[in-house]
Amino acid sequence: MGTSTVLVAWVARHVLPAEPALRRWLRGVFPGCDVDDVVQETYCRLAAVRDLDRIEDPRRYLFQTARNVVLVELRRQRVVRIEAAGSAADMEAALAADELSPDRVVGGRWLLERVDALLAALPERARTAIRLRKLDGLSQRQIAERLGVTETVVENDLSRGLRALLAGLSEGERAELPMRPRAGRRVRVRR
Numbered sequence: 773m774g775t776s777t778v779l780v781a782w783v784a785r786h787v788l789p790a791e792p793a794l795r796r797w798l799r800g801v802f803p804g805c806d807v808d809d810v811v812q813e814t815y816c817r818l819a820a821v822r823d824l825d826r827i828e829d830p831r832r833y834l835f836q837t838a839r840n841v842v843l844v845e846l847r848r849q850r851v852v853r854i855e856a857a858g859s860a861a862d863m864e865a866a867l868a869a870d871e872l873s874p875d876r877v878v879g880g881r882w883l884l885e886r887v888d889a890l891l892a893a894l895p896e897r898a899r900t901a902i903r904l905r906k907l908d909g910l911s912q913r914q915i916a917e918r919l920g921v922t923e924t925v926v927e928n929d930l931s932r933g934l935r936a937l938l939a940g941l942s943e944g945e946r947a948e949l950p951m952r953p954r955a956g957r958r959v960r961v962r963r
Contacts, residue, residue, distance in 0.1 A: 786830035794838055802842050814838045890940040898933035901926050
């Protein structure tokens with residue numbers, strides 16, 4: 773096989789299945805970054821690798837390469853706090869997400885059912901806004917356009933809806949929810 777055929781097969785086998793998890797991780801750890809640009813640059817860097825057989829853990833290599841792409845951009849900007857760079861622990865947690873114990877899987881399913889029931893009790897517009905924001909990753913502007921309302925209405929629906937969801941969960945259940953970095957740790961990466 774030619775070099776490009778080997779690369780395509782390697783990417784199809786190791787990288788494409790991990791891309792959705794990579795995108796979720798990037799959105800969570802680097803909420804202001806342009807995920808599409810980071811993924812594109814990561815693919816470019818992977819294409820430049822000469823010996824793919826030397827990569828022992830392709831998934832880890834993919835995540836590390838994407839993290840390095842973001843860090844290079846952040847260094848260029850030189851206006852970011854150090855904790856915004858995403859710790860190695862954040863990356864380890866994302867990598868370990870596929871290695872959950874049966875207890876955690878069952879607990880996660882139970883919590884998902886609880887959140888789904890609480891979500892079903894919300895007004896339809898708030899429920900739709902939360903799903904579009906949290907599951908589809910749409911911006912408030914995109915949601916407002918889709919729903920035919922103002923961004924302020926979307927912001928209010930999201931705020932009230934999320935408060936209602938959190939209020940319906942016990943303290944222990946809230947502790948199990950995946951949390952995003954606090955507002956002070958947000959990073960804007962733009963080209």
